[in-house]
Amino acid sequence: xxxxxxxxxxxxxxxxxxxxxxxxxxxxxxxxxxxxxxxxxxxxxxxxxxxxxxxxxxxxxxxxxxxxxxxxxxxxxxxxxxxxxxxxxxxxxxxxxxxxxxxxxxxxxxxxxxxxxxxxxxxxxxxxxxxxxxxxxxxxxxxxxxxxxxxxxxxxxxxxxxxxxxxxxxxxxxxxxxxxxxxxxxxxxxxxxxxxxxxxxxxxxxxxxxxxxxxxxxxxxxxxxxxxxxxxxxxxxxxxxxxxxxxxxxxxxxxxxxxxxxxxxxxxxxxxxxxxxxxxxxxxxxxxxxxxxxxxxxxxxxxxxxxxxxxxxxxxxxxxxxxxxxxxxxxxxxxxxxxxxxxxxxxxxxxxxxxxxxxxxxxxxxxxxxxxxxxxxxxxxxxxxxxxxxxxxxxxxxxxxxxxxxxxxxx
Amino acid sequence: xxxxxxxxxxxxxxxxxxxxxxxxxxxxxxxxxxxxxxxxxxxxxxxxxxxxxxxxxxxxxxxxxxxxxxxxxxxxxxxxxxxxxxxxxxxxxxxxxxxxxxxxxxxxxxxxx
Numbered sequence: 001x002x003x004x005x006x007x008x009x010x011x012x013x014x015x016x017x018x019x020x021x022x023x024x025x026x027x028x029x030x031x032x033x034x035x036x037x038x039x040x041x042x043x044x045x046x047x048x049x050x051x052x053x054x055x056x057x058x059x060x061x062x063x064x065x066x067x068x069x070x071x072x073x074x075x076x077x078x079x080x081x082x083x084x085x086x087x088x089x090x091x092x093x094x095x096x097x098x099x100x101x102x103x104x105x106x107x108x109x110x111x112x113x114x115x116x117x118x119x120x121x122x123x124x125x126x127x128x129x130x131x132x133x134x135x136x137x138x139x140x141x142x143x144x145x146x147x148x149x150x151x152x153x154x155x156x157x158x159x160x161x162x163x164x165x166x167x168x169x170x171x172x173x174x175x176x177x178x179x180x181x182x183x184x185x186x187x188x189x190x191x192x193x194x195x196x197x198x199x200x201x202x203x204x205x206x207x208x209x210x211x212x213x214x215x216x217x218x219x220x221x222x223x224x225x226x227x228x229x230x231x232x233x234x235x236x237x238x239x240x241x242x243x244x245x246x247x248x249x250x251x252x253x254x255x256x257x258x259x260x261x262x263x264x265x266x267x268x269x270x271x272x273x274x275x276x277x278x279x280x281x282x283x284x285x286x287x288x289x290x291x292x293x294x295x296x297x298x299x300x301x302x303x304x305x306x307x308x309x310x311x312x313x314x315x316x317x318x319x320x321x322x323x324x325x326x327x328x329x330x331x332x333x334x335x336x337x338x339x340x341x342x343x344x345x346x347x348x349x350x351x352x353x354x355x356x357x358x359x360x361x362x363x364x365x366x367x368x369x370x371x372x373x374x375x376x377x378x379x380x381x382x383x384x385x386x387x388x389x390x391x392x393x394x395x396x397x398x399x400x401x402x403x404x405x406x407x408x409x410x411x
Numbered sequence: 412x413x414x415x416x417x418x419x420x421x422x423x424x425x426x427x428x429x430x431x432x433x434x435x436x437x438x439x440x441x442x443x444x445x446x447x448x449x450x451x452x453x454x455x456x457x458x459x460x461x462x463x464x465x466x467x468x469x470x471x472x473x474x475x476x477x478x479x480x481x482x483x484x485x486x487x488x489x490x491x492x493x494x495x496x497x498x499x500x501x502x503x504x505x506x507x508x509x510x511x512x513x514x515x516x517x518x519x520x521x522x523x524x
Contacts, residue, residue, distance in 0.1 A: 196462045255459070
């Protein structure tokens with residue numbers, strides 16, 4: 001039975017999640033790179049929106065949510081949306097059209113490969129990016145999405161909780177981002193040339209749009225205009241604010257000045273960490289999750305990354321991989337049935353078993369993502385080469401990959 | 412004829428211009444510039460990562476003068492620009508081969524004033 005209130009909210013949420021990729025992510029990452037690479041970086045977000053929108057309709061949705069095959073993948077029965085109609089599919093939601101569920105999920109499939117682009121920014125060949133993204137969405141995102149959310153998926157059957165995609169979206173993209181950073185190698189001059197962000201106002205605009213869109217991401221994952229959506233909405237905003245404050249205060253203490261880039265990064269880390277938990281935790285738990293992720297992600301980005309000296313250029317792993325993993329584990333601590341009867345209690349509410357389930361989920365998704373991402377990168381490298389030539393990297397990707405410039409010298 | 416090129420702290424520009432006005436030196440060109448001296452630029456911190464070697468914002472002031480105005484122009488710039496701290500800047504003076512006022516075609520000392 002279709003409910004018009006639920007349908008209205010999920011239509012709205014779909015548009016909000018779309019906004020996270022372009023302009024949200026495009027501006028967030030675009031401002032962080034050097035001026036010669038801003039268009040190429042924004043292009044990666046814009047392009048993934050177009051590419052995966054089509055992939056999802058042709059085969060992505062069927063692989064992710066289609067009829068189960070051995071608990072690991074959907075069948076190809078729903079390719080081209082065959083059999084996906086206006087009638088609700090009760091396995092996913094009984095009050096909105098199945099087609100609406102499909103397009104809402106499309107926007108999650110779109111943003112996930114987009115997040116990885118932060119790891120190989122400023123040096124990846126565009127053709128390699130396009131091929132890698134299509135393969136990665138099909139062979140990493142779609143199967144993992146099926147495990148966790150698809151009817152019959154093995155992690156869903158096991159009771160792993162992932163309200164809005166902490167594991168499906170952030171752990172997959174974050175850990176794959178680390179593999180990309182390691183396989184592609186550092187940018188030329190990394191470590192001895194300054195590479196400051198070229199336009200922080202763009203980044204702040206992008207981060208704020210991400211925060212705004214995240215209400216659709218998390219509160220929309222209630223799949224209805226319900227009390228649960230309200231809980232998720234509040235948890236989302238609360239964790240973002242707590243993590244941003246935490247990050248800025250750590251900076252104030254450690255480097256002498258709070259920065260707005262730190263605030264924006266902290267907010268995104270908070271949003272990442274609350275994603276799996278948002279439909280299961282109270283506002284006070286959300287504050288604690290925000291504070292925890294602020295500390296952990298700051299350490300990963302400002303201490304551990306510098307010690308290990310890998311070039312995760314825009315911190316896709318440091319924020320999404322680390323924050324997503326932490327969020328999935330903290331869900332195992334802070335979840336409570338009082339908020340969501342369909343969920344479970346975590347360790348702090350008398351059920352230590354959930355933490356183990358969450359751990360298995362994260363570990364399996366990480367192992368799978370690392371292995372497949374590594375193989376895909378090797379394949380793409382053999383076909384077209386992953387990196388642009390050195391001289392093109394110096395000139396910049398805007399000119400060499402797209403023959404455009406963001407900023408002219410005169411006028 | 413001399414060409415004076417001064418690289419100065421941006422926040423001292425107003426002081427220098429008023430000193431120059433007092434000496435009745437009104438014709439000049441001002442532009443934004445980046446540069447550094449012995450402090451080797453400034454350190455900025457992004458997400459905990461120190462970026463060393465970012466050039467400092469400076470202002471570049473160019474004044475062409477007849478020889479008899481040289482000393483008063485230099486003293487005005489020094490008076491306006493000096494704080495006693497590192498980074499106050501430098502003044503370069505070179506001989507000027509010629510000067511042409513485009514509107515009238517005047518040349519040399521006449522064209523400068």
